[in-house]
Amino acid sequence: MDRPTVHDLARHARVSLATVDRVLNGRPGVREQTISRVQKAIDELGYSRDTNAATLARKNPYRFVFLLPKSNTQFLDTLIAAIHEAASTHAALRAKIEVLQAPMRTPENALEAIQSLDPDALDGLAIMAPETPSIRDAVLNLQSNGVQVVPIISDLPNAASGHFVGINNVAAGRTAALLLGGFSNAHHGPVAVIGGQAMERSFVDRRLGFDAVMRERFPHLTVMPTIEGYDDAARVQQLVEKLIARQPDLAGIYLAASGTSGLTAALRQAKHAGLKVVAHDMTKASRAGLIDGLLDALIVQDVGHITRSAIRVLRALKDGLPISAAQERIRIEIFTRENLPDP
């Protein structure tokens, strides 16, 4: 009935406590053969580490790093604030959490940032980055040195396999299409999609879902080719201004990346009744945009949840504990002017 302890493991595997400890914590000096004996005991007894006792006994705190793009979007600001808040909470739980930012417009910079991390002084990495081959390799290299890696916000399916902490971006794209299509009723016209940069997995997925629903359900709206906004508000503003000037019959805009403040700035001048706009993430600009009627709907991922989930997942991976997929699923929230919560 009671759950097995390390003592039970030792007895069952006919080794000493010290050996069990060495295996559990990946310390050196154990023969392959003995490791597998202990592993077998773990499987047979269904042992899992008692987290309470473990964190209580732990001397050195875990060290987790969040590696984010260096670009000053409002969304990143909210994300970083959430990380710092979680960091103070987790000080009690023996985890040291830091934020690192690196320019990611060119893969070289991101690579450099990853390589600057010392695998021996690092337990886990939560990373938000585009999926370039060099980044993928750097991540795989870190992992082979015992560092747990979790992609956040934007997935890296070919590198850190297994767990991604963020919304289902395909579903987000589908939802965006549904909202845009639903709001624009029977209007005909072109719909513009603005992304960040091409290699960003999150945008690729959103576009995928968006196009699928647009094609199936709203054939009267024609989706234009992607415009790259590089998550830069000034650039987005310019692009949108041009767009509206050239396409007076524009039926919708889907901003599937950052730069919302640029979007709302452009719309403030030029939005017409037929134009419906959907964007992502809750920031000062997007909130104001909703209230002022410049944005019609917002698809939101809660940065607090993402942060906490990433930390939980890193801990679980490090402790060899199972991850509850249902609990770690990050939800999409849809906000309009009507159901906007207090700040």
Add this chain to the structure above:
Amino acid sequence: MDRPTVHDLARHARVSLATVDRVLNGRPGVREQTISRVQKAIDELGYSRDTNAATLARKNPYRFVFLLPKSNTQFLDTLIAAIHEAASTHAALRAKIEVLQAPMRTPENALEAIQSLDPDALDGLAIMAPETPSIRDAVLNLQSNGVQVVPIISDLPNAASGHFVGINNVAAGRTAALLLGGFSNAHHGPVAVIGGQAMERSFVDRRLGFDAVMRERFPHLTVMPTIEGYDDAARVQQLVEKLIARQPDLAGIYLAASGTSGLTAALRQAKHAGLKVVAHDMTKASRAGLIDGLLDALIVQDVGHITRSAIRVLRALKDGLPISAAQERIRIEIFTRENLPDP
């Protein structure tokens, strides 16, 4: 730098460890004056209990009870399944979790169920019940006997004050209105709202939000008086069948309570293109209804999250720890046929 321990408290308050323990755990045999000395030390040092050490040391597990209405809705089935799953997870965390069901159509039965609970053998109660005076009093009585109470799904604002675990039902109602109004475009016509029973706070709130948005944004739709479905599928089916027969120009139905299987059964016979339908909660029936096009949108609260959050809140209350409001906020999810996740 390090967080203070009970030893620091004892030294600072110039009492013994035993006394600190008595104060912290509410055991008898300490003078008021001494209690406040210890309290002062707690405040000054910013002490908070180390949860890991506490659960590790705890001999007797916490005993938490979920008290739910006894009625066989599919939603309750999913909720109970979620509770049982959480129970098995929390066995390791020294908490015994049970489910109790009582008929709640009349307040007397619910009252009886609450009164049958022995306050001495109970640490926390998560309760889903309508807000009647007698239930409120029974809850207050339990609380004064040291039992922590948290309302779930449906709030009890005048009894268990402070923490409610569930979605913001006013916002849910607003969202429902937005969806119904948005989907039905320029159609005119009556919109029906079906509730459970009048005293249920969750329904009252939903109705409030729904009406507000309907009035403000969709004046071309006229909202009919509430129909009480008593969360009973057969009754809902009958009511909807009659409704559609009598009101051939019906523009929308908002089912703000349980009984979705009855709704879809009725719609399967009679739904016409102009009729838009919004309901709550993910069940077998509502899922099928979405896929078959009988329901246009679903407002969903994740029962797993609600369950886990309720347990966390009860633990935190019992341990005298702060509750992170941001973390415990339960989110609304909106599903349509287009963004329905795999089961």
Add this chain to the structure above:
DNA sequence: ATCTCGCTGATTGACGTACCTCAAAACTTT
């Protein structure tokens, strides 16, 4: 003067794991 009772102190042993040391045993290599 003794007894009871309410309050407080002092001390101790869990709980399950991490982390460390020292020495012994088991293999390898020469």
Add this chain to the structure above:
DNA sequence: AAAGTTTTGAGGTACGTCAATCAGCGAGAT
């Protein structure tokens, strides 16, 4: 077979709290 290296064992301390025991103090009651 000796010397060297790797692997394993035995045992202890620490983490912070809970829970229990026993002893002692003073105040009021008998």
